[in-house]
Amino acid sequence: MISIKTFVVFLSVVGTVYLKSVKQSDAIEEVERYIAEKKAEINPRYRLQYHVAPPVGWMNDPNGFSYFRGEYHLFYQFYPYDSQWGPMHWGHVSSPNLVDWKQLPTALVPEEEMCFSGSAVVKDDTMILMYTGRLTTDVEPFFNETQYLAFSDDGVVFHKYEGNPVLSFTPNGSPDFRDPKVWKHEGYWYVVIGSKTLDERGRVLLYRSPDMVNWEFLSIIGESTGGMGYMWECPDFFEIKGKHILLMSPQGIEPQGDRYKNTHQTGYIIGSFNYETYEFVPESDFQEIDFGHDFYATQTTEVDGKRILIAWFGMWDVPYPEDVDGWAGAMTIFRELDLVANRVTMKPVEAMTDLRTETLFEGEFSEDGIIEFGKTGELIVKGDLSKNIELEIKGSNGGGQVIVRWDTAVRKVVVDREGDVRQVEWLPLKSESWRIFLDSSSLELFCGEGEVVFSTRVYPDGDWYVTNRSPQALDTVAYKLRRSVPE
Ligand SMILES: *[C@@H]1O[C@H](CO)[C@@H](O)[C@H](O)[C@H]1NC(C)=O
Numbered sequence: 209m210i211s212i213k214t215f216v217v218f219l220s221v222v223g224t225v226y227l228k229s230v231k232q233s234d235a236i237e238e239v240e241r242y243i244a245e246k247k248a249e250i251n252p253r254y255r256l257q258y259h260v261a262p263p264v265g266w267m268n269d270p271n272g273f274s275y276f277r278g279e280y281h282l283f284y285q286f287y288p289y290d291s292q293w294g295p296m297h298w299g300h301v302s303s304p305n306l307v308d309w310k311q312l313p314t315a316l317v318p319e320e321e322m323c324f325s326g327s328a329v330v331k332d333d334t335m336i337l338m339y340t341g342r343l344t345t346d347v348e349p350f351f352n353e354t355q356y357l358a359f360s361d362d363g364v365v366f367h368k369y370e371g372n373p374v375l376s377f378t379p380n381g382s383p384d385f386r387d388p389k390v391w392k393h394e395g396y397w398y399v400v401i402g403s404k405t406l407d408e409r410g411r412v413l414l415y416r417s418p419d420m421v422n423w424e425f426l427s428i429i430g431e432s433t434g435g436m437g438y439m440w441e442c443p444d445f446f447e448i449k450g451k452h453i454l455l456m457s458p459q460g461i462e463p464q465g466d467r468y469k470n471t472h473q474t475g476y477i478i479g480s481f482n483y484e485t486y487e488f489v490p491e492s493d494f495q496e497i498d499f500g501h502d503f504y505a506t507q508t509t510e511v512d513g514k515r516i517l518i519a520w521f522g523m524w525d526v527p528y529p530e531d532v533d534g535w536a537g538a539m540t541i542f543r544e545l546d547l548v549a550n551r552v553t554m555k556p557v558e559a560m561t562d563l564r565t566e567t568l569f570e571g572e573f574s575e576d577g578i579i580e581f582g583k584t585g586e587l588i589v590k591g592d593l594s595k596n597i598e599l600e601i602k603g604s605n606g607g608g609q610v611i612v613r614w615d616t617a618v619r620k621v622v623v624d625r626e627g628d629v630r631q632v633e634w635l636p637l638k639s640e641s642w643r644i645f646l647d648s649s650s651l652e653l654f655c656g657e658g659e660v661v662f663s664t665r666v667y668p669d670g671d672w673y674v675t676n677r678s679p680q681a682l683d684t685v686a687y688k689l690r691r692s693v694p695e
């Protein structure tokens with residue numbers, strides 16, 4: 209049913225009469241019936257206990273991360289009908305605190321368009337989603353990407369805008385045009401969208417609108433000059449401490465030593481932005497924001513002056529051991545960003561401490577000592593950095609082995625997942641502690657103030673066992689963590 213209020217909002221926002229899409233609501237009922245039925249068949253062995261994951265089926269990018277009527281909302285790229293990628297829907301969860309998440313009905317289902325990534329804003333108490341509608345076409349390159357809108361006045365039921373698409377041109381005619389991230393600044397809506405040059409260099413486009421419907425191209429705020437990937441996906445653009453951060457996920461950067469070892473990357477450029485010239489002047493090179501094996505497609509939102517980040521806890525073209533269990537893919541834990549010493553740092557949001565139920569260990573973790581966790585745990589360790597540190601983390605019945613190491617010879621933190629190594633130099637900004645989060649099939653390591661972070665999926669058999677293989681005892685606190693997402 210359309211409320212009078214919604215009707216008035218639509219008239220003023222969109223200047224046209226909105227009609228309810230009957231097809232969309234029937235399709236959502238069908239999806240929800242399917243999910244309810246399939247959930248019973250999920251094998252729970254790797255189900256995460258405090259990370260958002262799909263109820264069944266496949267998840268990739270986070271979408272529409274926003275705050276609406278006192279709750280955080282997170283949407284995600286979702287294919288319910290298989291544990292691999294398929295025509296994209298938007299799944300939906302909400303939370304009062306960024307830790308306890310509730311499953312909501314699927315928000316968008318594909319009709320003529322697949323519902324690719326996008327973002328959410330709130331205007332006059334209406335939530336507006338802007339997303340990429342991806343169509344399959346008969347002519348080269350056999351796809352078309354344009355930007356669509358959908359609305360909700362309750363944050364649960366979404367209606368696609370009748371006038372879609374609202375933005376369908378790139379300045380160079382490139383068909384790669386996706387992942388709109390919208391924000392408001394002084395009376396205008398701005399959006400950054402990922403694209404590329406005609407000779408395959410990634411770039412980010414900036415547009416502006418007075419009403420979310422009529423868009424004007426402003427500038428190219430970032431572009432690879434070569435060597436920085438053929439496509440820049442999932443751009444985000446925001447201010448911290450007076451600087452602008454262009455965060456994005458470039459595809460196709462070649463590995464260089466320890467860097468860029470994943471299929472695709474996610475990182476940022478720090479610079480200055482001028483709202484009169486629409487020019488972004490970079491003041492740093494591109495830097496990766498997370499050094500783990502499974503991290504892509506970040507999205508941020510700002511609430512109470514805090515810039516919160518979420519990412520897909522996954523990577524393209526890698527195995528998903530949970531896919532045989534009826535699901536695949538997850539989100540990382542939520543992280544608060546800061547800008548310190550020319551670096552974007554990520555710390556777990558404060559509310560993560562609400563998950564602690566029991567202190568399992570506190571004191572000197574001796575050489576060859578073992579801490580036994582359940583399926584989940586948080587471990588804070590501090591050692592003497594003039595000596596090596598080595599934690600062996602694995603399943604009580606084997607499997608899932610990861611070695612986390614501080615190597616004094618090269619002053620690098622190393623995350624070695626069964627021989628597949630990610631490593632990076634660490635110069636502690638202040639704290640010399642590590643904070644490690646273990647869930648049923650994941651590990652996240654935050655070094656110091658979050659200046660070096662690794663996010664890695666890992667699959668133990670049984671409970672987590674952590675052994676101190678360092679040539680030193682470590683100052684340690686270990687907690688058990690509770691479940692905070694639906695089973
Ligand atoms: C994509 O479709 C829109 C209409 O929805 C059209 O205006 C646009 O030219 C198409 N783009 C490409 C690259 O074919």
